[in-house]
Amino acid sequence: MIKVSKNLESIPASLIDRKTDTRRNTCIRDRKYHQKRDFHQRYKQLDIKEALQTIYHKKCAFCEQKIIECRDNNLEECSSTVEHYRPKSKYYWLAFSWDNLLWCCYRCNHNKGNNFEILADEVYYEESFKENIHSYAQQYQEFEKPKMIHPEIESVLEKLSFDDGVIASKDKRVQYTIGMCGLDRDSLNEKRQTIIDDFKESLMDKKLKNESIEILLKTLLDAFKNQNNEFLALRYWILRNYKSLKH
């Protein structure tokens, strides 16, 4: 998980057009999200997907692995989906809200499902919400105190550890997010372990040759700064903990 910044002023046109407005108003009128194709299609328009892809550098909001566009009938681990941070089944008025849409892999999205526990009071729809329907996340976050980390609002870099590639945290909310999305699944642990092993190998090599590890650390720092890379939180953790990596 890495914090991602989204410009809430730059809303994809499909989210503010007449068709989407009609669907949104229908959901608000009926006080529920309609599980129908012509509703689903409104948050899956090409301009929305392209904007999310750019913002998320083609990576999943939660597990940080690269994801690709797949046909709906071919939902694999690495296929991309438009995820609702607050589930549309409950927060029906946010089904087409820019700040509620994340770029997510099929597996994390599927694992998270409609799970969304909060520690404070629940937000209920109010007529005045229509005015800023695309930018309520921050305000809702403070009010509801959800257990799930919002990757566009919070940075949890300092709260993660990756011993043996396994993502973990002492923070209860980060633990909840890891559990809900299944961020400690084997396929991800293995990918992360490979990055750790490669780094350890290079480190050993430098030590054997009695060479400085400065360039190695600089390369790792550059890899962390390059937002196109997968698993940036892991790279950050290695940078801080390389001296105590297990051999």
Ligand SMILES: [Zn+2]
């Ligand atoms: Zn994912």
